Amino acid sequence: MAVSLLTALIALGLLHVQPQLTHWRGDGGFRRWVAQLGDTSGPGRVAVTLGVPVVACLLVSWLISLLPGSDVLRLIFSLVVLLYSLGPHAFEEDLEAIIKAPDQPSREAAAQALSEEGEPVAWHAVALGEATAYAALRRRFGVLLWFFLLGPAGALLYRLAQTLGRDHSLHVDAQARASARAFANLADWLPAQLLVFTLALVGHWDAVIQAWKRWHQQQPPNSWYVEGPGFLGAAARADVQVDIEAGDGYAEERTDPVAELIRLRSALLRALLSWLSVVALIVLAGWMG
Template sequence: MAIVLLAVILALTLSHAVPALAHLRQFGWFDAYLSGRFNPFFNANAWSGPFGSVFSLGVPVLLCGLVQWLVQDWGWGLPEFLFSVLVLFWCWGPRDLDQDVDHLMHAGSREERTAALQLLPEEPPSPSLPLECQTIVDQVFLAALRRWFGVLFWFLLMGPIGALLYRLAKTASERAMPRASLGQAHAQGMDKVVALLDWPAAQLMTFGLALAADFDAAINAWREFHISNRQGWFVAGSGFMLAAARASVDAEDEALRAEDETLERKSTLLSLQEAMALVWRVLILWLAILALLVLAGWIS
């Protein structure tokens, strides 16, 4: 039995079929830990330094790995399987991407659509995101990376500890309250950790996007991004993925700037529908490849 594939399918099914369970994804304990409560490392010099993430991320991940190790030989693997499903479901999100996109899609006015767009990032940004096709496509794919593909990639690579590592790193780096507790050097070190965690998942998303959409357009955009940056193939962030995503979605920003609200709404819907359709196609492609790896016996 392919435990990894079954755990992924079950966690995805729960997330999509029972969105009300999303309220269980609470990380208040992690915010409290980063702010110094029940944290013996908070006043240490190492905590405020560039390698503070060893403590901020390492301790919770180590405890998760300990639990996984303790249950791995019980009940023919059933406790370990259930633990894997619970951790993956808990780290998926934290909010439901389909619901946020649906809220944006059904907003009644331009102001409501602009407000709904601010919900796609981890926290509402300042200044507010403009209602433009490029911004809509960027935020859908960034949210998909942050909520789905990053967690899934590290779960497949490392199991529950990988999913938890990615989610906690994103929480500490992108949410204002926990980030404020880290200090400048610690926060900058955390940003580097997040960049390292994002890079392989974003590259595989780009490759999946090329296979699921226009291969030439996606690959050419990916190549031109790296050539224009002149920083080699490892570039911090996920700009290469966003370049490929924009090249794969057919929408015009001029329609969003039009005075005709009906035309503007149609352009918003078109951008959202195409972007979400591509995100789902890439996710299905990932699962299909995972299934093939399981059948080949490379993942058990």
């Protein structure tokens, strides 16, 4: 896990100082691969679409382990896969585009880049906070969690599953889309749960946890498997709403979407540091043991 932590730190650092790296992280190759499987359908199509790239990733990792200097080569390969998996949009860059936009129409247009499934993002603090939380989950926290747990293949599988299950511009049959979306929701469950509790720790604990509990009480069992991790959206909305109601600035500032976005960005950064700190402690415990 030490190599994974080092790889993640390098990847996040590179994306911070060189955001233009996002320009090569397009999914054109994956789209062509999906199109080539047009004669298949249903869950089988999803299994082949996702399975072949992941198996190829595992095969490359195994071949690298047989070469001299495999540790360095493995780090480089893991870094390339992780950088790809954190795309195709740069999470921080999208937030910066909203914050630095010169006027409200530009801000509203920039906010649409946060949408994970092509749905419009309304220009008010609560909706913007919810969209930001989902974007953080699927462009950062979900990728990192599966990278730490399963290595490059886990990060790649998560990224491709989210693309196949949520990108409506991909032409797949209805059965395959439903299966891909269900798998994407399944991959979201664990990182979304952890992100909710991390947001509660770095933000408004009572509001976030109460919203999380209320969502689970009101929704049918396992509804997240079909509809996605709505408990994360509920938690994000509650976090923003309680900040608006208890804001310490002028009244007009409390509902300013940009001000809330800046606050939420800071909270998500603290959440990221918390995750990395936990991984670092695990690594240190392994060394001391």
